[in-house]
Amino acid sequence: MKILLTAKGTEWDSQMDPRFGRTEFFFIYNDETEKVETFDNRAIENEAHGAGPKTAQKMAEFGVNVLITGNGPGGNADTVVRQTGTKVFVGAGSMTVKEAYDAYKKGDLKEA
Amino acid sequence: MKIAIASGKGGTGKTTLSTNLASLIAESTAVVLTDLDVEEPNSGLFLDGKLIHHEDKFKMIPEWNKTNCTLCGKCQEVCNFNAVMKLGEMILVFPELCHGCYACSELCPENSLPMIPKKMGELKHFKLPNLDFIESKLIIGEEQAVPLIGQTIKYIDDRFTETEFKIFDSPPGTSCPVIEATKDADLILLVTEPTPFGLHDLQLAVETMKELKKAYGVIINRFGIGDTKIEQYCVENNIPIIAKIPNSRKIAELYSAGKLLYNELPEVKIELEKVIKFIQKYQEEIV
Structure with a gap:
């Protein structure tokens, strides 16, 4: 299963990025292969409009099953996320990536 | 004046x-x-x-008509506002992001995005x-x-x-x-x-x-x-x-x-x- 965490960096101890659409990085953990892949999403800064759906589309390309973020996707991004069938967990905005993943595993994050 | x-x-x-x-x-x-x-x-x-x-x-916004659509993706390429998006086998339109510029509609080779009026x-x-x-x-x-x-x-x-x-x-x-x-x-x-x-x-x-x-x-x-x-x-x-x-x-x-x-x-x-x-x-x- 692929789990995407919105992050401000590319390490397990990086801070989470509470934003979905304008997140700086994707931190994607595959819990079957135990491999991490990251994606630099910072080009999204240049998008004046529609950052949310664009990031959601990018996420869909990675074939993600679970999204862990801070505030949760907004309306337009949410439309895309729901189309892809990805489960969304929120409330991890002020954690590190590791803390957010652990909180998700323990069932401490709210499903949106 | x-x-x-x-x-x-x-x-x-x-x-x-x-x-x-x-x-x-x-x-x-x-x-x-x-x-x-x-x-x-x-x-x-x-x-x-x-x-x-x-x-x-x-305002006029595009509406996806899937009948002739070949999913070429031209529409999302030409949209400056991320209002049209190809996702898998679908074209999604976000009416609130659309600036009504007609680019996707006019440039669609299959005429699959006709413009329709939406009350604003x-x-x-x-x-x-x-x-x-x-x-x-x-x-x-x-x-x-x-x-x-x-x-x-x-x-x-x-x-x-x-x-x-x-x-x-x-x-x-x-x-x-x-x-x-x-x-x-x-x-x-x-x-x-x-x-x-x-x-x-x-x-x-x-x-x-x-x-x-x-x-x-x-x-x-x-x-x-x-x-x-x-x-x-x-x-x-x-x-x-x-x-x-x-x-x-x-x-x-x-x-x-x-x-x-x-x-x-x-x-x-x-x-x-x-x-x-x-x-x-x-x-x-x-x-």
């Missing part, structure tokens, strides 16, 4: 000036006041007019003695103010070719809606307040008006609070200070009761008359 009342900072008194100025001018000359702050129009709170016309306003807001036209008042309002959830502002200005242009004074109460800020509301104006009145925020946003508004090559002047509202930096800034930059509306509790009381100011407060009327003189003088210069 088109006069836009703009500000940069919100809450400085655009509507107060617009409604009072239009009403005072209407005592002698026919005038049209248009509230272009379509996200939250409020000039109507101060004007008790008779509704004479009401119409829905539409409503326009209302009220009549008062010597004063026509028009306001437009976006419906809830609609993000694009510019198309509605543009259509509202067109409504005025089509109907009031002879009216001497056309006043436009503009949205705050310096972004696209303000540009749309001010780009056709002959003269811009910038309303500000003597506070650091007022000065900061006035500077942005002045830069915007310079870029648009507009004639403009400043009206200081709530004069007497804060500091004198606005005046210094205007003097240093050769920007005319047209009037100074005093800060007073009485003004706030009348405003909160939805009343016009100048009938009860001669000190406000004097300042409004200065604004009218400034407009007339400008008008003589450009003729």
